[in-house]
Amino acid sequence: MLIAGGTKGVGLSFLREALSDDSFGRIYVLGRDFDRGDFPEDKRIVRIRCDITDKDSTDIALKMIDRKISSLVNAIEVPKTYFFGSDKDQFLSSDTSNIRFTMKVIDMLDPEFGQIVVYSTNGTYNVCKSAYMSYLDFTRRVNKNVRITKVIPQRDIEAIRFQVAKIMMFALKQPKKICIPEILVNNKP
Numbered sequence: 001m002l003i004a005g006g007t008k009g010v011g012l013s014f015l016r017e018a019l020s021d022d023s024f025g026r027i028y029v030l031g032r033d034f035d036r037g038d039f040p041e042d043k044r045i046v047r048i049r050c051d052i053t054d055k056d057s058t059d060i061a062l063k064m065i066d067r068k069i070s071s072l073v074n075a076i077e078v079p080k081t082y083f084f085g086s087d088k089d090q091f092l093s094s095d096t097s098n099i100r101f102t103m104k105v106i107d108m109l110d111p112e113f114g115q116i117v118v119y120s121t122n123g124t125y126n127v128c129k130s131a132y133m134s135y136l137d138f139t140r141r142v143n144k145n146v147r148i149t150k151v152i153p154q155r156d157i158e159a160i161r162f163q164v165a166k167i168m169m170f171a172l173k174q175p176k177k178i179c180i181p182e183i184l185v186n187n188k189p
Contacts, residue, residue, distance in 0.1 A: 002030065002069050003028070004074045004105075007034055012039070015040065015045075019042050026044055027046070028064075028069070029048065030048050032049065055097075055100065058100070058101055062105070065108060071114065072117070102139075116136070117149045117171045118148070118149070120133065136148050151168050154185060167185055
């Protein structure tokens, strides 16, 4: 399993949820800040420092994964910086990084059956988020061996991040023939 954005927020909550489940062996965690005092210690965790907005950092990080993975849990927030009329170069470089990252990881998924669970904030909808969600929908249609679930909380995530992590785990644990394309999460803790 690969958890992107696993050093804080929903990603860290999901990592804790995964560690409580004995069915997961090696867990690769991509993140920027492993120096936080609340990051768990476990022999199954492989820490990979990475900033997905930096293409070279992403390429180096993904080369550290030495096997096919069963699942990608993407808890990286889709950038909120690009709105209509903003800087085109920023959009084309850093703000498309989630798409670029996911495209690379799809090739690393188990070819028999891989799955992606994506946490998406439900704040201001912008071009970046729209592009990423469209990419995921397209990938679901053309790649029948990859199951994709988007977990979308209605409002502020901080109050319900543990609930969102449990829902993401629920999506991963579904039988292979079941695909839940989107799960909208009520914001009540």
